[in-house]
Amino acid sequence: MVKMADVAREAGVSVMTVSNVLNERIPVGEPTRARVMAAVEALGYEVNLTARNLRAGRTDTVALVVPSFHDYFGELADEVAPLIEAGGRHLVLERTSANAEQEMEALSVARLQIYDGVLLSIAGLDLELLGRVRTTKPIVLLGERDVPDHFNHVRLANESGARLATAHMIEHGARRILALGCAFDAAHVMATDRRVGWERAHHAAGLEVDPALVVPVGDYTSLSAYETMREVIARGTAFDGVFAVTDIVALGALSALVESGLRVPVDVQLAGFDNLDMSRFIPPGITSVDANHKGVAEAAVGLLQRQMEGRAGPAEHLVEPVRLVVRGSTRGGA
């Protein structure tokens, strides 16, 4: 691989002059400049970024670390990328497989040092593990789990979003709304927060909640949701609405409902969470809580850039507002 010294020799100048020409730092005489540029062209030289990174202590690269490259995270990443690029940096994605061990590794000082900053979407890490991480690198956590106070953190208004969706279905006549994929345990904070929203909507409407309507979905895939929904139907459970914890889950549920001959929204109303691109187009259109990718991306990148620019301030914990997008899968959307 051709290096700066080769260019210098070719042009008959010192290495430092080549560097100065290429980085336009110190003024260089025009004839020298031309000779250097000619040598660069001739040899096809390009800077070795690893060496530059070592010397500069910067990489101009930010990592977005996500559990998987799918769906929600893919859409979020596409929002984050332009914002990072606008700041003159590169964005790369890394993946953790929602595995606590791999998330810890991503947070190891070693990996962090490669990047100027990290946006970490936590899924498997709990408070205790996160508390152990010690680093001065800029980090912003994304996601619905609780995190130690000293981290900057952006999350969604889960409870309020779930409340909106549920209230909307109640308003249009639903009385027995499944909370599909929701949960009661601390290990699934997001699913639990959304369940709370589902409950509060009932209370606000003066209705009782039936805990039996909270049905967990193993791994939050459409397939699991489909299977779970089939079981619920087979069991003969009475329900006239489904609040699905994500759109992916809603899709699985929809499939099962249609297959069982239940009409959406006539027999059963259905609402999801995330408002994925596809949700608008899946007949009859899935009513969904918009996860506000743009807002989340902007907030997170803002916090990160604040740190990278050195004007840090105390850690913030932002909760991004969400809104309900009504479509044909609920009665208000027809």
Added chain:
Amino acid sequence: MVKMADVAREAGVSVMTVSNVLNERIPVGEPTRARVMAAVEALGYEVNLTARNLRAGRTDTVALVVPSFHDYFGELADEVAPLIEAGGRHLVLERTSANAEQEMEALSVARLQIYDGVLLSIAGLDLELLGRVRTTKPIVLLGERDVPDHFNHVRLANESGARLATAHMIEHGARRILALGCAFDAAHVMATDRRVGWERAHHAAGLEVDPALVVPVGDYTSLSAYETMREVIARGTAFDGVFAVTDIVALGALSALVESGLRVPVDVQLAGFDNLDMSRFIPPGITSVDANHKGVAEAAVGLLQRQMEGRAGPAEHLVEPVRLVVRGSTRGGA
């Protein structure tokens, strides 16, 4: 940031000994080892990967460069990741926005040097531009465009997939099948190859093709597809089948069909390409050509690893076979 020298001082040994302990290279006496490890713990030392990379000339990292993080690419990336990790390397994703300039930048010598290998999913680059790239770094190109011979390349059997889907609809009675998102121009190789498959299926069945049924879709989003489909319907074009160039396009089309009161598959049969995770669950289930993510991922990673391990051989151009997955959106699937 604490460095190796700090650990060495703390443990009262030389830097090299610390390195030897951590990398288990040269045997180190047990008492020394223990002291070094203690110092590492005490100071919370972690290796500076940038420095190691510079010295070693390797990064143990592979980049998958894609046009966007969405949909097809997200699913492909999730297949590639475990394969790369099994080889003891990290996978990172970078994004080009399907922009030729950014794709070239990804191929610049500078960026290549950061990675031990690159999987580049080309969308914007043409033969001419690619021909200019000179590098000895391991690269495998993915995607449906033509590429210079000296690159390793993995693509799908586009023409054959399109033929399968179209033939299937013909077999079940379709006679006027839209080729939605297909094309005639060299700039859209994938869309053109798939159009050819659509044509051949007609010929094989002894049917004429009507070029007016080839309807391009601007940017291959569901939204464009939806709008295009609405126009086609409004125009009063007669058709009883839709072969959509991707599942994303199929979804947009489905939405428009349903909205216009056309029944799928009774009035119109519909088939897509890619077999995304969601396609199975979107009622009535979208018949689709499986893009064989797994096969593509394995082939591409195989070629890349062969290069990274130095046992190169001549460049290969693999065409991964595809198969049709029949679901409710075509008459064979009911």
Added chain:
DNA sequence: CAGAGGAATTTTATCGATATACTCGGCGCT
């Protein structure tokens, strides 16, 4: 007991680029 052999550890050189300090020739000003 001298010298070979070997394990443990240290010294030195290097990866490639760049910040900093320094040299050198020329020019203006008094």
Added chain:
DNA sequence: AGCGCCGAGTATATCGATAAAATTCCTCTG
């Protein structure tokens, strides 16, 4: 003429880790 200053370019040190060579200190052998 002499001083200082300036632009142009160079020499040196450094970022942090590691491969390779050199050293130290034993132990074992004839």
